[in-house]
Amino acid sequence: MSKIVILGAGISGHVAAAHLRRKLSKEHEVLVVSPNSNYQWIPSNIWVGIGRMKSEQILFPLAPLYKKKGIGFKQAKVVTFHPEGDQELDKPYVVVEHVTGRKNREKVTYDYLINATGPKLNFEATEGLKPGTNKAYSVCTYSHANHAWEALEKLIQEMKQGKKAKILIGTGHAKSTCQGAAFEYILNVEQELRRHNVRDKAEITWIANEHELGDFGMDGMLLSYGGMTMKSKEMVEMVFEDRDIKWIIGAGVNKIEDGIAHYETLDGDYKTETYDFSMLIPAFSGHGFTAYDKVGKDITQKLFKGFMIVDADYSPKPYEEWSVQDWPETYQNPSYSNIFAPGIAFAPPHAISKPRKSKNGTPISPSPPRTGMPSGITAKLVADNIIDTIKNEGKTSLHHKGSMGNMGAACIASAGYGMTKGSGISITTFPIVPDYNKYPNTQGRKLGKTFGEIGLAGHWLKLALHYAFLYKAKMKPFWWLIPE
Numbered sequence: 001m002s003k004i005v006i007l008g009a010g011i012s013g014h015v016a017a018a019h020l021r022r023k024l025s026k027e028h029e030v031l032v033v034s035p036n037s038n039y040q041w042i043p044s045n046i047w048v049g050i051g052r053m054k055s056e057q058i059l060f061p062l063a064p065l066y067k068k069k070g071i072g073f074k075q076a077k078v079v080t081f082h083p084e085g086d087q088e089l090d091k092p093y094v095v096v097e098h099v100t101g102r103k104n105r106e107k108v109t110y111d112y113l114i115n116a117t118g119p120k121l122n123f124e125a126t127e128g129l130k131p132g133t134n135k136a137y138s139v140c141t142y143s144h145a146n147h148a149w150e151a152l153e154k155l156i157q158e159m160k161q162g163k164k165a166k167i168l169i170g171t172g173h174a175k176s177t178c179q180g181a182a183f184e185y186i187l188n189v190e191q192e193l194r195r196h197n198v199r200d201k202a203e204i205t206w207i208a209n210e211h212e213l214g215d216f217g218m219d220g221m222l223l224s225y226g227g228m229t230m231k232s233k234e235m236v237e238m239v240f241e242d243r244d245i246k247w248i249i250g251a252g253v254n255k256i257e258d259g260i261a262h263y264e265t266l267d268g269d270y271k272t273e274t275y276d277f278s279m280l281i282p283a284f285s286g287h288g289f290t291a292y293d294k295v296g297k298d299i300t301q302k303l304f305k306g307f308m309i310v311d312a313d314y315s316p317k318p319y320e321e322w323s324v325q326d327w328p329e330t331y332q333n334p335s336y337s338n339i340f341a342p343g344i345a346f347a348p349p350h351a352i353s354k355p356r357k358s359k360n361g362t363p364i365s366p367s368p369p370r371t372g373m374p375s376g377i378t379a380k381l382v383a384d385n386i387i388d389t390i391k392n393e394g395k396t397s398l399h400h401k402g403s404m405g406n407m408g409a410a411c412i413a414s415a416g417y418g419m420t421k422g423s424g425i426s427i428t429t430f431p432i433v434p435d436y437n438k439y440p441n442t443q444g445r446k447l448g449k450t451f452g453e454i455g456l457a458g459h460w461l462k463l464a465l466h467y468a469f470l471y472k473a474k475m476k477p478f479w480w481l482i483p484e
């Protein structure tokens with residue numbers, strides 16, 4: 001009998017738990033440890049942040065589903081890792097702290113461990129950037145998105161009374177990622193203001209650490225669009241110009257005061273931008289976990305490099321020497337073969353966009369994007385390798401592989417809501433990490449599989465994904481037929 005412990009019930013942890021439970025017989029234990037009592041479909045936070053969906057529509061409680069499916073659940077957070085056990089306990093374990101009741105701690109042993117704890121939303125890395133203060137908000141969780149909508153709704157009412165307002169949306173740190181989510185939110189806010197007939201009262205500005213529009217933390221891309229080939233920069237510029245959205249790029253936001261964003265530019269200038277409402281994505285970081293060996297010696301560096309260390313090539317190299325082969329394929333920790341980290345939890349070997357510094361030496365460029373599709377795919381392949389290993393009587397089997405260098409990503413920025421009113425800007429990239437050897441003439445991407453589209457179809461797709469992925473997450477009949 002094997003016990004598989006999964007840390008985190010986001011896209012990655014939940015996908016892993018579902019596949020493990022479906023494919024392993026009941027003699028094996030599957031246990032999820034996660035602090036939030038709910039599953040949330042994060043991409044639909046955008047619609048919560050414009051008041052077009054209630055948070056109840058994008059979440060459901062985990063405990064009843066897990067009970068029904070035979071998956072153990074502890075509403076707790078992992079605190080420390082002990083992959084060799086300790087002097088008293090001859091089994092690997094993690095210490096978890098319950099988040100309800102008396103907040104007691106306990107040791108949870110495992111045979112296999114999946115760390116799917118995603119990112120820490122590191123608001124503290126930017127002075128004053130605390131969601132709900134200084135007129136700055138976030139849509140990274142459903143409660144943040146709710147607060148954002150409350151503030152935006154209030155501002156819309158004031159605009160209806162004649163107030164002129166400034167809205168600032170983008171990245172809130174020089175090294176933030178998730179430009180795609182901010183891009184989707186700015187388009188939705190713009191559309192919502194038009195729906196409320198107050199668009200003429202608002203000046204809307206995009207602020208980002210990208211050196212050019214449409215970089216998205218992926219070094220930009222060359223897209224097929226209609227019958228043409230177009231740069232993502234040109235496409236985003238066209239969309240922003242069409243909607244009268246201004247932009248500030250190459251900007252490392254470093255301090256927020258009440259309605260004022262302070263930032264440094266790649267040119268080395270220090271500037272400010274005022275606003276009445278902002279949504280700024282924070283930096284993402286690892287959670288700051290620590291790890292100990294059998295005798296209690298700190299071995300954190302064997303498990304973590306910010307995020308968790310996996311089978312990537314972490315040797316420091318200049319940008320010109322980066323290669324898709326640096327990216328991990330099995331998400332297995334090299335020191336402990338029974339520990340895996342799919343989704344956002346693994347440490348990327350390097351950024352994807354060319355790192356840039358301001359004239360003052362401040363690094364200002366996006367961190368690698370960590371989107372939902374790869375999070376689901378890597379979770380499933382980790383689950384499949386563990387299943388094979390268990391069926392192989394414990395002999396490690398790593399046949400299932402997938403690197404961000406041979407995986408695609410779809411950024412569907414729906415703008416608006418409803419069956420006929422919305423529109424969508426869909427950008428599909430293949431592969432996520434550019435492969436300059438395979439596709440030397442098209443900036444590392446396969447044209448045809450890397451394309452952009454504008455229109456209602458993208459919006460419908462986004463809505464369809466919302467319903468399909470919630471159906472899948474609820475493990476309704478034949479859920480496994482829906483791909484990750």
Ligand SMILES: Cc1cc2nc3c(=O)[nH]c(=O)nc-3n(C[C@H](O)[C@H](O)[C@H](O)COP(=O)(O)OP(=O)(O)OC[C@H]3O[C@@H](n4cnc5c(N)ncnc54)[C@H](O)[C@@H]3O)c2cc1C
Binds near residue numbers: 046
């Ligand atoms: C607003 C927004 C919109 C987005 N839109 C899209 C989109 O349209 N398409 C797309 O592909 N991607 C999108 N993304 C990205 C996508 O949401 C992420 O890639 C995905 O959620 C990552 O999954 P994950 O499981 O690795 O991490 P998460 O989903 O962050 O899950 C991490 C889990 O770990 C838990 N956890 C945290 N700390 C601990 C601890 N100490 N112990 C145990 N558990 C812990 C958390 O509670 C959570 O359950 C969006 C992201 C945002 C913020």
